[in-house]
Amino acid sequence: MMHAFAGGAPALDFAGTLRYRHRSDPREDMHSPLALSVWFRESGILDRDIPCDAADLREALTLREAVHHLILAKMSDRNPDQDTLTLVNDYARRPAPVPQLTPDGQRHVVDPSAAQAFAAIAQDTVSVLGGPEAALLKECGNPECSQVYIDRSRGSRREWCAMDPCGNKIKAAAYRARKRMNALKAASTRSR
Template sequence: MHVFKCGHPVLDFVGTLRARRTAEPVEVLTSPESLNAWFRESGIADGDTPCAPADLEHAVALREAIYLLIVARLAGDVYDADALMLVNDRARTPSAIPQLTPTGRRIEATAPQALSSIARQTIQLLGGPDAALLKECSRPECTQVYVDRSHGSRREWCAMDPCGNRVKAAAYRARKRRSEAPTAQAH
């Protein structure tokens, strides 16, 4: 099962590499089957999207390009030219195909179509009003980026569980240690 807590499918896709800045980042897209599951669970496609090892390589390359663009946006830097070119090239290919069926809407996609959909959503996110709402989780071990739609833009972490809980628990322990510290007595 994949996790979707960032408020936008593109950010959840980028979050498939967790704890990026730690000594041991956690890769979630470990096989073509895990990529297929991510497409299905994210709603990019409703059924199976058969994926090959090359599709997984393309997905990871796209994810890393998107991450570079997001980091640049957060820092107010210029976009990396190669990352920008990769996202734009993927967006030029046909995307997932929504179809109306007697029971409702269904989205079918090949792996390249699903990746195109992600690239197009990236362009909409970074080129639209939600780009100003992007934040990175304040828990140092977490590198998830999320859309902060909270009142007053006060949200500090990607999700309460686990990051918010861990930050709050660490702050509580630090306050408790300070209050229990022996005070120096003057002689």
């Protein structure tokens, strides 16, 4: 897979395509029209790659930043910017992909388009942020990672967007720090 899907909802994963937002050099996963097309397929919104162009990519990045703004506003319990809210709601009113069942039992999207995929993302944004799971939104505990996810774990104790790489990275760093501390304590005890 070209893209990561740790958020638990397409809207969160879409907003997460600009990774490591807290760093001075965030990583852009939507770097080309092809990357956008692949994201639509890998996310499950569409069942195949579709032709996307530079205009679709610009539109995707605009929608992504609007969705990200709404997520942050919801998590901080503040009202979002009205223009951003209007933009996402306008997309949510548009027709989403139309899935059909083929004779062999496969899901098939009829005449898929970027416009339909954008509508599906906006509709998912409305569902997540306007639904009961909005209270379960968390940002990854890795200080460099900015992925927001739905914490469906028992007792809401999940700390990372995913174990690989974030959880593993933090756990390994904590282990090395404990090991260094134990080595320092042992050396201090021996020198007495």
